[in-house]
Structure formats: structure tokens, C-alpha cells
Amino acid sequence: MKKKVENSKNKERFANKVLEWYxxxxxxxxxxxxxHEKSNPYHVWLSEIMLQQTxxxxxxxxxxxxxxxWPTIRELAAASEQDILTAWAGLGYYSRARNLHRCARxxxxxxxxxxxxxxxxxxxxxxxxxxxxxxxxxxxxDEPSNVVDGNVExxxxxxxxxxxPFPAGKKGIKATAKEFLPxxxxxxxxxxxxxxxxxxxxxxxxxxxxCPVQLLCMANQMEMAETYPKREPKKKIPNHTMTxxxxxxxxxxxxxxxxxxxxxxxxxxxEVPSTPWGVKQSCPVEQPFDYAPDxxxxxxxxxxxxxxxxxxxxxxxxxxxxxxxxxxxxxAKHEWIKPENFDxxxxxxxxxxxxxxxxx
DNA sequence: TAGTCGTGGAA
DNA sequence: TTTCCAAGACT
Numbered sequence: 001m002k003k004k005v006e007n008s009k010n011k012e013r014f015a016n017k018v019l020e021w022y023x024x025x026x027x028x029x030x031x032x033x034x035x036h037e038k039s040n041p042y043h044v045w046l047s048e049i050m051l052q053q054t055x056x057x058x059x060x061x062x063x064x065x066x067x068x069x070w071p072t073i074r075e076l077a078a079a080s081e082q083d084i085l086t087a088w089a090g091l092g093y094y095s096r097a098r099n100l101h102r103c104a105r106x107x108x109x110x111x112x113x114x115x116x117x118x119x120x121x122x123x124x125x126x127x128x129x130x131x132x133x134x135x136x137x138x139x140x141x142d143e144p145s146n147v148v149d150g151n152v153e154x155x156x157x158x159x160x161x162x163x164x165p166f167p168a169g170k171k172g173i174k175a176t177a178k179e180f181l182p183x184x185x186x187x188x189x190x191x192x193x194x195x196x197x198x199x200x201x202x203x204x205x206x207x208x209x210x211c212p213v214q215l216l217c218m219a220n221q222m223e224m225a226e227t228y229p230k231r232e233p234k235k236k237i238p239n240h241t242m243t244x245x246x247x248x249x250x251x252x253x254x255x256x257x258x259x260x261x262x263x264x265x266x267x268x269x270x271e272v273p274s275t276p277w278g279v280k281q282s283c284p285v286e287q288p289f290d291y292a293p294d295x296x297x298x299x300x301x302x303x304x305x306x307x308x309x310x311x312x313x314x315x316x317x318x319x320x321x322x323x324x325x326x327x328x329x330x331x332a333k334h335e336w337i338k339p340e341n342f343d344x345x346x347x348x349x350x351x352x353x354x355x356x357x358x359x360x
Numbered sequence: 361t362a363g364t365c366g367t368g369g370a371a
Numbered sequence: 372t373t374t375c376c377a378a379g380a381c382t
Contacts, residue, residue, distance in 0.1 A: 051378040058368065058377090092366025095380080129380045139378095149378045167362095194378055203376070204371060234375085265365065311365060349367065 010216055014159070015182035015189060021212035022192030025199070029056065030063050032191065039187065041115040042073045044140035048132045049100050053093060056198070062091055074113050077104035085268050085346035094267055094348070099127030117141045138190040146178045147190040151197025156180070157229035158201060161218035165230040173229070201225075239314050243288035244274040244306075245299065246321045246358025254336035255355065256293055256327075259346075265310075269348045270337070272358070277315065288318075297322040302360070306353045315350070321358045 026035070031047035033039035046066060050059045065087055070076035076084070081101050088097035103126045107115055115136070116122055122133035131149055138145035148156075156162065156176045157169075164172055182189050200207045206225045208214050219225040247256040257270045265277075275291045289295040299320040306317040337345060339359065347355075 048378065053365095053377055053379055054367075055369070055377055090367075092368090093379090095365065099380080127380065131379055135378065147378085150376080151378070191378090198378080267365095309367085311367090312363075 011180050012182075014180050014213055014216055017212040017216070018192045018196055019182070019185055019188060022188055022195060025195070027195060030060060030067070033187075039140050039142075041117075041136065041140040043067065044136055045073075045103075045115055045128075045132075046076075046100070048135050048139075049096055049103075049127055050091065052096060052132070054091065058091070062088070072113075073104050073115065074108055076101070077108040077113075081268065082346060086344060089269070089346050090349055090352075092349075094269060096127055098262070098268065102126040103128065115140070117143065119145065135190060138186045140187075142185075142187040144181065144183075144186045145190065146174065146181060147193070148174045148177045149194060149197075151194045151201070152177055154203065154229055155193060155197045155201045158206070158219035158225050159213070159217050161222065161224070162228060163230060165232045167232070169229065237309070237311075237313050239316065240277055241316050241318070242275055242277050243291070243318045243320065244272050244354045244358070245292045246272050246319060246355065247293050247297070247327070248321070248323045248359070249326055249336055250323050251326065252336075252338055254338045255359070257335055257337050257351070258333045259335075266348050266350070269346045269351070270335075271348075271351050272354060274317075292320070294322075294324065294327050297324060297327075302357050304357045304360075306350070306357060308350045308353060317350075317354060319354055319358050 028034070029047075031040075031043040047059065047063055050062055066076075069087060070079060079101070081098065084097050084101045085094065088094060091097070106125060107113060117137065117140070119133045119137050122128050122136055123130065128136070131147070134145040134147045135149075137143050138147050153166070153170060153173050156173050159180075160176055162169060162173055162176065196211075200211050204226065208217070208220045208225055211217065211220070214220050217225065219228045248254070249256075255272065257272050260266050260269055260271055262268045273291060273293050275288050289299070292299060299322045302319040302321060304319070306315075306319065308315045308317065342352075342355070
């Protein structure tokens with residue numbers, strides 16, 4: 001009984017100490033309201049989508065570009081999907097961009113352009129899952145919500161020396177996080193925990209000496225912070241190979257490209273003609289030139305190859321290049337695109353790497 | 361529920 | 372160089 005009361009007090013101390021730390025170390029971020037300033041739900045939503053599995057430093061320039069191009073959610077909804085994908089190019093996880101666009105249109109058509117505040121409504125929106133719904137609820141509207149991302153999971157696992165390995169243990173850690181929720185300053189608390197996780201309670205070399213809750217942290221007491229959270233060993237990703245063909249038009253230097261299927265990986269983004277992916281190294285495509293735009297051309301193999309690592313496989317790309325007078329572009333999906341227009345088109349990093357070699 | 365979805369920074 | 376993994380969602 002006495003111990004339970006003690007635990008309860010420690011949980012209050014935890015939130016207070018984290019919030020005090022936040023007040024002293026508060027970062028200025030483009031989407032973050034200043035103290036005593038009201039946050040912009042559009043900015044909070046947009047940033048939360050961009051920040052999914054993506055670092056703050058990577059997101060900032062994209063966020064600034066998006067809010068300059070589309071200052072309100074109505075303007076974002078009015079844009080074309082291709083313009084959204086073009087602006088998103090390089091950020092990865094392109095279904096986020098397509099869902100972002102769909103979500104903006106739903107908010108305009110079903111919610112009169114006003115982002116809903118309840119978790120129940122938020123979670124129905126495209127691209128908004130459990131985490132993001134709670135994050136918007138807390139950060140944009142200062143409502144109580146259990147906002148648990150990878151940072152919070154790590155902080156909580158260390159606080160309680162949580163032994164169940166992730167990802168199986170993630171459900172239990174969310175219940176733990178709920179125990180620590182304060183009764184006020186919901187927006188600040190959510191952001192303070194994530195900042196603490198990304199700045200102090202880091203995955204490697206955690207700065208326990210600088211941590212405001214080091215005396216409450218069980219992992220720190222054992223000097224074992226870095227060993228939490230425990231994780232199941234990861235599976236290795238396979239290596240695949242691909243051959244890509246960079247065909248240049250002599251008259252203006254335009255390159256033959258086409259849009260990938262919207263439901264495929266890199267959906268809606270541009271690529272050059274290529275052999276299929278997912279072909280294991282032990283079983284290469286027998287006749288790569290069957291996939292060339294014109295296998296009668298003089299294809300020159302580039303010395304450099306491209307290696308690109310996706311989430312669940314790696315790709316080694318052999319590149320051939322050729323020039324022509326103006327071959328017919330085949331089906332309507334194909335397009336000749338001039339290099340000076342590359343930054344106006346949705347070109348993912350893989351394609352950019354291939355073009356950089358193929359246009360040498 | 362486990363696999364599918366990018367990319368780049370850090371150690 | 373390799374490995375990890377980040378303010379996850381969707382199926």
C-alpha cells in the first residue's frame with residue numbers, strides 16, 4: 001500500500017520534472033506554437049504526417065516549402081496530386097503524400113475545412129492512425145491524450161526497466177505511458193516527452209547525466225539505460241538487382257520516363273524504363289534488353305552502378321544509356337522530360353540516382 | 361499480425 | 372563499412 005502511494009507520487013514528479021525541463025529547453029520549430037500562442041491545427045497535422053518515421057531535420061525544409069506553397073488546408077486540397085508528390089519527392093513513404101492529399105479533400109468536403117478535434121473523428125481520416133490522431137488531439141487542441149511514439153516508448157521502457165522485447169512489448173508500454181499522464185498542459189507534455197526522447201533519452205549514448213528524471217529512472221539506476229527497450233533481433237533485408245535504361249533525345253536532351261502505378265511502391269512517381277524489381281540476385285533477369293525502350297539501339301553500359309536501400313530490400317542497379325532521334329514514346333504513360341524540368345516532377349531518390357549516372 | 365511502405369543521419 | 376532506426380499507417 002505504501003509503495004503504491006510512493007509510485008503514484010513518483011508519476012506526478014515525472015510529468016512535473018519533464019515539463020520543467022521542457023520550459024528550459026523548448027525548441028523553436030516551424031510548426032510549434034510559441035509559449036502562450038495558439039497552435040495551428042493545419043500545421044500540426046501536416047507536420048505530424050511528415051514526421052512519421054522521419055527526422056525533424058529532414059522535415060523542416062519540406063514543411064516550410066509546403067506551407068509557403070499551400071498556406072491553408074483548402075489550398076492544399078485544391079492542388080493536384082502530382083504537385084503534392086513533386087513537393088514530397090525525397091521524403092519517402094509516398095503513400096503519406098497521397099493520403100495527405102486525400103485527407104485535405106475530406107476535411108474540406110466533410111468538415112468545412114476545419115480539422116476535427118476528437119480522436120474518433122481524426123482517426124477516420126486517411127493517413128491518420130492511432131498515434132497521429134492522439135498527437136493532433138493533444139498538440140493542436142491541448143486535450144488529454146496518450147501520445148506514444150518511438151521516443152515515448154523508449155523513455156517509458158527505460159523509466160520502468162521494461163523487459164518485454166519490442167515490438168511485442170509495445171502494447172504494454174502504451175499502458176505504462178498512460179499512468180504517467182498529467183492533468184494539465186497536455187500539448188506541452190506530449191511534445192516534452194518526444195523532445196526528451198530525441199534529445200536526451202536517445203537510442204544510443206543516452207545523456208542520463210543531463211536527464212531531468214534520472215533519479216526516477218529504473219534503467220539509469222542499474223546503469224543499463226542503453227539496453228532498453230529490449231528488441232527482438234531484426235531480419236536481414238534481401239538484395240535485389242535491376243537494370244535501368246536512360247534514353248536521351250538528341251534534339252533537346254529530354255529523358256524517357258513514365259509514372260509508376262499508384263498502388264505500387266513509389267506509386268505515382270517517375271522512373272526510367274527498367275527490368276522488374278524483386279528479382280533475387282541468384283536469379284537475374286535473363287534478357288534485360290527485352291525491357292529496353294528499343295533493344296536495337298546502341299546501349300552503353302555505365303561504369304558506375306546505383307545501390308539504393310529501401311525499408312525491406314536493397315537494390316543494385318546496372319545502368320545502360322543511349323541516345324536517339326525521337327523514338328515513339330510507346331504507351332501514353334511515357335513522357336519525355338527535360339533535365340531542367342526535373343525539379344518540377346515527382347522524381348524519387350532512386351530515379352534521381354539513376355539519372356545522375358545515366359546522364360554523365 | 362506480420363509484411364509493406366523511403367530516406368538519410370548518426371555512431 | 373555496417374547497422375540502426377526515426378513524431379507510423381495500412382493491409
